[in-house]
Amino acid sequence: MTAGSTAERAFAEAVAALVGADPQLAGLVAEHGRPDYWSRPPGFATLVLLVLEQQVSLASAAATYRSMLRHQGGMTPxxxxxxxxMRGDGVSRQKQRYLLALATAVETGALDLDGLAALDDDAARAALTALPGIGRWTADVYLLACLHRPDLWPVGDRALQVATxxxxxxxxxxxxxxLEVHGERWRPYRSTAARLLWHxxxxxxxxxAMPVPVL
Known part of the structure; x- marks a missing residue:
């Protein structure tokens, strides 16, 4: 069984557990259905996209990402x-600094992206947030969407705050x-609760309800 299919099966089981235990989430699923299980590939390119998505629309970030990809010919460090x-691609001066720091960290080995999978949530988050421009939101979404961690709760996400x-x-x-306090009711399935609430x-x-497919 592949990692993707294992994660999808775990997601279905988590949805069933949450719906059975929480009337509000049960009502949410009854009204809007169960979302498809979306994910993003782990690695440098996804982190670039997540940095670009900070404080802008997904569509705007996707356009900037595509422009960088055309200009560069690839998306590696x-x-x-x-x-x-990068400014010509629509990247702000601040985000350009963040992307250069990220690329340098991965290229030099200061950030071992492959090694994140072997770390627990707190350690993986700490490794990511040690870099400028990667805060808890970026780290948590990476762990949730790329590494399929089951109990991530991105408290800094405005849509999740409103949805809750x-x-x-x-x-x-x-x-x-x-939001951290409210999320306690959905442990140990907070990643799935977040997906239902976003949906x-x-x-x-x-x-x-699906991310812009640019990767």
């Missing part, structure tokens, strides 16, 4: 380090610290 025109408020009927959108958030707004 060496391609990025050789790209002296809508699903639980909260009077206010929770802060990151408050409902997007469906309520008439939007596609």
């Amino acid at each position: 060496r391609h990025v380090l050789a790209n002296d025109d 408020a809508e699903t639980l009927g909260l009077a206010q959108v929770p802060s990151a610290a408050e 409902g958030y997007l469906r309520r707004r008439g939007r596609d």
Whole structure:
């Protein structure tokens, strides 16, 4: 059985457990259905895309990624380090600094991307967030979507904050610290809870519930 199929099977089991235990999530699935299990390939290219997605729309980040790819001819650390025109691709000065730091760390071995799979969640997050421009949101989404970790809870994600408020009927959108507390009810399946909440958030707004397929 492949890693992908194993993760999909675990996801289906987690959905069943959450729906059976939580009326709010059960109602969410009844209204919007169970989302498809989406993932992203682990590695440097996905981290580049995640950095580009910070504080912009997925479509905008995808356009920038495609422009970089056309200009560079590939998406490896060496391609990025050789790209002296990221601003022309639509990359901000700040994100250019982040991408150069990421490429340097991977190229020199300071960040062992392949080795992250052998680390627990906290250690893997610490290795990623040691780099400039990679905060908890970026690290958690990488662990959730690329390494299939079952109990990630990206508390800094605004859509997840809003979705939790809508699903639980909260009077206010929770802060990151408050979302951490709300997430405790869904351990040890918080990654699946996040997927269900994101799915409902997007469906309520008439939007596609799958990431932009650029990788």
